[in-house]
Every structure is written in structure tokens, then in C-alpha cells.
Amino acid sequence: MAAQTFDVVVIGSGPGGYVAAIRAAQLGLKTAVVEREHVGGICLNWGCIPTKAMLRSAEVFHLMERAKDFGLKAEGIGYDLPAVVKRSRGVAGQLSGGVSHLLKKNKVTVVMGEATIPGKGKVSVKTDKGTEELSAKNIIVATGARARELPGLEADGDLVWTYKHALDPKRMPKKLLVIGSGAIGIEFASFFNTLGCDTTVVEVMDRVLPVEDAEISAFAKKQFVKQGMKIMEKSMVKQLDRGKGKVTAHIEAGGKVEKMEFDTVISAVGIVGNVEGLGLEELGVKVDRTHVVTDQFCRTGVEGVYAIGDIAGAPWLAHKASHEGVMVAELIAGSNNVHPVKPESIAGCTYCHPQVASVGYTEAKAKELGYDIRVGKFPFIGNGKAIALGEPEGMVKTIFDKKTGELLGAHMVGAEVTELIQGYVVGRQLETTEEDLMNTVFPHPTLSEMMHESVLDAYDRVIHM
Ligand SMILES: Cc1cc2nc3c(=O)[nH]c(=O)nc-3n(C[C@H](O)[C@H](O)[C@H](O)COP(=O)(O)OP(=O)(O)OC[C@H]3O[C@@H](n4cnc5c(N)ncnc54)[C@H](O)[C@@H]3O)c2cc1C
Secondary structure (H helix, E strand, O other): OOOEEEEEEEEOOOOOHHHHHHHHHHOOOOEEEEEOOOOOHHHHHHOHHHHHHHHHHHHHHHHHHOHHHHOOOOOOOOOOHHHHHHHHHHHHHHHHHHHHHHHHHOOOEEEEOEEEEEEOOEEEEEEOOEEEEEEEEEEEEOOOEEEOOOOOOOOOOOOEEOHHHHHOOOOOOOEEEEEOOOHHHHHHHHHHHHOOOEEEEEOOOOOOOOOOOHHHHHHHHHHHHHOOOEEEOOEEEEEEEEOOOOEEEEEEEOOEEEEEEEOEEEEOOOEEEOOOOOOHHHHOOOEEOOEEOOOOOOEOOOOOEEEOHHHHOOOOOHHHHHHHHHHHHHHHOOOOOOOOOOHHHOOEEEOOOOOEEEEEOOHHHHHHOOOOEEEEEEEHHHOHHHHHHOOOOOEEEEEEEOOOOEEEEEEEEOOOHHHHHHHHHHHHHOOOEHHHHHHOOOOOOOOOHHHHHHHHHHOOOOOOO
């Protein structure tokens, strides 16, 4: 059978791949997407969405426990873990179905199977029914990433879990060790800790959420500890001895090794790109350890081959993947108005309790880059809406270039900050200055007023503090 011919074949249907495919089809390109597992990729099925569904259950549980604070009565509060998981899997399934519908609506051909690239302009797909050959003028590699496994700390699905096991737990851990305090590790720690599990987080760096501003990390840590979480920084899990229903972790800190027992371990030590078995290197695509090397337009250096999303390197975020997908589709369609993605304008959000969100440079990074800076801060306790919500713990921090007034970075910890951060993202995209932000009228009563106050504080004009 002759190979079907497409303008664009996308490998992988995560937020990078499916968005690239839809945009390419909208631009009149004949497009196919190949997926070996679930439409929607990790994000919809095993990442962003199901975690947020589970964290929502934990948040509601936490609020129910605090019912008295709000003048309410809630007795016999408990949870049903299988039902929590069922809801989360249902939300993931609903969204995956939604993406399939969108692909169909946009006339994107979906081929279910494992793709390889046997040569330039060719994609071979191993499907249930045999091998399907596709001919492609352009190939977008969007195969994503998977959990990093460290030697000796590998997941077994029983005592030691990756994020996939943690999203479909068969039992509630009683004593949990989370290795790694990046966004994924901290979100799971927050979920299980809130539901009453004795939770310890081990982080090799000197602070939790190590990519965040140091002050925000410290604030978040204080809250986690207050909630009963144990945090071990500058510590490393060297070995896991697996026994019957228990794991003994050898944890090194300050030159000493301590042995601690847990019934469950979640390994959240990063991710590695799905670069293997595609034929990339044979094609001449450069692979650096676990990611494809690209230029700022996601071009691999091999004509007609692009790489987007997690496989193209940090930041490993769904919105970065999608934005790159749109950019590459426009590039292929011949648009002369394509802008590269600026990593420092991509917000990072962590949906733990309290939430953490940031965009741009941390205070330390801005100083390291040689900026003379002005810093503003505003606490949640000074905001009427935060108090009315019963969420008085948190802060907003803004960093400006003293010389130009450019907003260099914004960092937040507290209720709903993952929703608030977009205000500063738009500000940065519009190259806003301190003056624009100070002259903006923020609605009252909202948490967003703290974003205004933080800017005012940077210029010694704060009102409510
Ligand atoms: C637990 C967890 C929570 C997360 N939370 C967030 C969050 O809150 N916000 C956020 O922005 N990001 C979050 N992320 C990260 C986010 O999921 C990724 O950045 C995003 O999914 C990357 O999108 P992608 O399109 O590059 O790849 P993926 O979503 O990984 O999709 C790649 C797809 O390619 C398919 N594939 C791979 N190889 C082949 C092949 N050879 N042939 C055919 N198909 C193939 C895979 O099956 C997969 O479906 C989270 C990740 C995890 C693990």
C-alpha cells in the first residue's frame, strides 16, 4: 500500500503535539498525529490534570477539617481513596476524549501506534493491525518524557512509586518518603500529607522547591512543616532496602548516614526525554543526554524535523510545549510573524498547599546578572480578601530593574497564586514598567490587590502595610 502523504506528521499527542497538530490543520496543512498510548499525553493522562483533580480533593478535605473556622459543622470527616482516584481518572478520561474530539473536528488524522523515523520525510507506525507508512514533508517530534530512575531507587510499583503509581495508588501510605522537592514531589507530598499520611521529603539541594526564589522556598517550607511534613534539605537518599511491606532508606546528611523506615517511597527526581528508538541520531538530529538539541524556533538542524515540548528540554511545562507547538506550525505554514518562546517569561506553578507561582528572575538571579534592583513585598495578612477567605498566609514579591523600571521577576506563595501569576506574565509580555503597574486599577476586594501593593512597596508607596 502506498504511504499516505501529509504536510505535517506529529509524533506524540501531548500538549505539545496535539496543539501543534490542531494549529497546523487550522493553517490548511494536511496533518497527522501519531500516539502510542493515550491521546493528550502525560499532561492530560498522568500529569497536570489528574494531579490537580487529586489535590482538589485534598483541598476540600482540608477545608472541611477547618469547617468550624467558618462557623460550619462537619462531623465524621473522612475520605475514600478509591473514590478520590476514580474522580481523578474520570477527569483525565474526559479531557483525553475532549482532545480526540478536537483533533477530529480539525480533520487531523490520528494514528494509534509506536512511531519511528526510518528516513527523511518518512514515519513508520507499528499499529495493532501491522505497520503503517506515512510520508511527511515536515515531522514534529513531541514524544515527551518519563520519570527519571536512579540506580537502586528504581520504582517497583509496590513499595517504590513513580508519579504514575502515585496517581493510581492501591493503598494509602502511612509513612511516606518523597525523594525530590521539585513541583511533582511537593505536590504529591502535599496531597498525602493533607490526607493524614506521615510524610518526609528529602531534597539534595539546600532548600525545597529549589528553582523558586529563596524567600518563597523558605516561606513555603515553614507552612509545610506547620502542616506536619518533615523536610530534610541538603540530604541524599543513597540506598533503599526493600523488605516485606517496608523500605529502609539510607539518607545521607552532613556526612552522616541515617536509616529510616517507610512503607512507601515516591521517587520524584526529575524526568528524562523519550529520545530512544525513534531513529533521531541516524537522521542526524543531535541528542544531548536525554533531550533533542534545537534552536530557539525548535528546529533540529535537519531540514523538516522539529522537536517541541519536554523532549526539547526545560522548562518541562505543558504551556511551554503548547506554545512551541503553535510556533512550529506557524513556521511550517510560512508565517513571517513567528516569535521564539522566551523561557524567562514562562510562569511555573506548583499546586501544593500553599500554592507557589513565579515568572522571570529570582532576586538572586537578577543580582547575578548584574541588575541593580528594587524589591517589593506584600503579605497576605494585609489583604482583605485573603482574610475573608481564611487564607492569611502568603506573600507576593516583585523585582524591578532600578534603571528602567522593567519587571524582572514576580514570585508568590499562598492561596490561588497559580491563577494570579498570569497578571504579571501579561505585564512582562507587554514589557510593562513599574509605572504602568502602579497606574493600573485592581478590583477590590481581590487577592490581586496584593500584586499592586507589592509593586507599590518596591517604590516605597505601599498603602496597606
Ligand atoms: C505528575 C506530573 C504533574 C505535572 N504537572 C504539571 C503542571 O501542573 N503544569 C505543567 O505545565 N506541567 C506539568 N507537568 C509536566 C507536563 O505534563 C509536561 O511538561 C507535558 O506533558 C509535556 O508535553 P509534551 O507534549 O512535550 O509531552 P507528553 O505530554 O509527555 O506527551 C508525549 C506523548 O508522546 C507519546 N509518544 C512517545 N513516544 C512515542 C512514539 N515513539 N510514538 C508515538 N507516540 C509516542 C507518549 O505516549 C505521550 O502521549 C506535570 C508532569 C507530571 C509527571
